[in-house]
Amino acid sequence: MTQLDPQLAQRFARIALGHVAQEYPHKLDHVLVRDEDAVPPRVLHPVFYGSFDWHSCIHGWWTLLTIRRLHPGLPEAERITILADDSFTADKLGAELAYLARSHSAGFERPYGWAWVLALHGEAVLHDDRSWGSRLEPLARAFAERLRTYLDKLTYPITVGTHFNTSFALTLALDWARTHDAELAAIIAAWAERCFAGERDYRGWEPGGDEFLSPALSVALLMSRVRGSADFTPWFEGFLLDNGALERRFQPAFVSDRSDGKLAHLDGLNLSRAWALRSVRKVLAPHRSEPALQRLADANFAAALPHLSGEYAGEHWLATFALLAMLADA
Known part of the structure; x- marks a missing residue:
């Protein structure tokens, strides 16, 4: 059984640090309703614009915060802290939340990205030396409410082995919900x-x-x-x-x-x-x-x-x- 020793944790951190702020290439989950909607990922999503797509950036951040908590002595831990402080600001996270109010955003990243936002918030609150958890909470609460509404009308589970899988999303969401x-x-x-x-x-x-x-x-x-x-x-x-x-x-x-x-x-x-x-x-x-x-x-x-x-x-x-x-x- 492989252990998450400092060497492997450092490898994971370096991988994630290499992509959470890399804007391109990028695959958007974005519906255009007018010409003005055709803007770069960093404008649409000022926090989660890296890692090829929005959901991967979310769980890339979960990886980084988890490594920071489990291995705070790594040199990469300070880099994670600096980048997170710069990324998880009220203004930037407010823009991520505002995106959900757009027309055609009701199904944005459902359910995979929703669940990973909850997991990221659940990890962020464990870093009590920073305010990341409280700043991410409005976004997490918004997706929790969407999930509540979705389950009320989802008659049948989606059992494919990709992002639409219901059980995977509910596993992450349940882990979060039992605390929050x-x-x-x-x-x-x-x-x-x-x-x-x-x-x-x-x-x-x-x-x-x-x-x-x-x-x-x-x-x-x-x-x-x-x-x-x-x-x-x-x-x-x-x-x-x-x-x-x-x-x-x-x-x-x-x-x-x-x-x-x-x-x-x-x-x-x-x-x-x-x-x-x-x-x-x-x-x-x-x-x-x-x-x-x-x-x-x-x-x-x-x-x-x-x-x-x-x-x-x-x-x-x-x-x-x-x-x-x-x-x-x-």
Whole structure:
């Protein structure tokens, strides 16, 4: 099991520092309604304009703040502090919040970016030597309210292995809500139970060719957050273990071309699987599947760890998922 030692933490920090303030190349989630709307990313999003896209910049910042908290003695920690102080200002964050009031912004970054804003705020409040948490709170509250409204009308879960996946977003949101919004936490738990409590005998096709999330493991991870060991263990047995799907579907995915942004998603799939498998193993009651879960988690993690940088298609986001996987074993 790889540890987040100072050397690896420094590697993650340097990767993220290299892209959170890099404006181009950039892929916008932006609807134009007039000529004046065609402006650069830094104008639309004065805080989160880097890292190729808005959501990757959000979780790039989550990576940086997490590294700063866990390894405050790194030389990069001071660079993170200076950059965050310059970025998380009232004016700049106010512009990010104002963007949500634009016409056609109702579905902006739903739900993946929403959940990462909550995770970033949850991390920021842990840095009590700075006011980052209080400054990010209005943005987090705005997305929490959007999530509350969205779940009220989302009849069916979205189970694809990309940014639209409901379970992944709700896992991050639930972790935040349990500290910051008890009502939302209860809504998420009830929604997950309604949608997934009866799921059995998973037979989906995995992996998909451009996924960075496992549809099945994303559901399992959410349910492991919602339920205690006694209730989760039999559910997990019926969902993934009894029919042999775990061993059959979750060997490390092969990445044929890391310069291709979609195919590079598969490195992220391996990392997010490692996160989910490690997290699930910790919730299970003592169980015969624990060695297999650990073995698959370690194999998926090892397959992706050497490839976090070198190709910007993956470099602008993969370190975040490596960090998630490592924190699951902390």
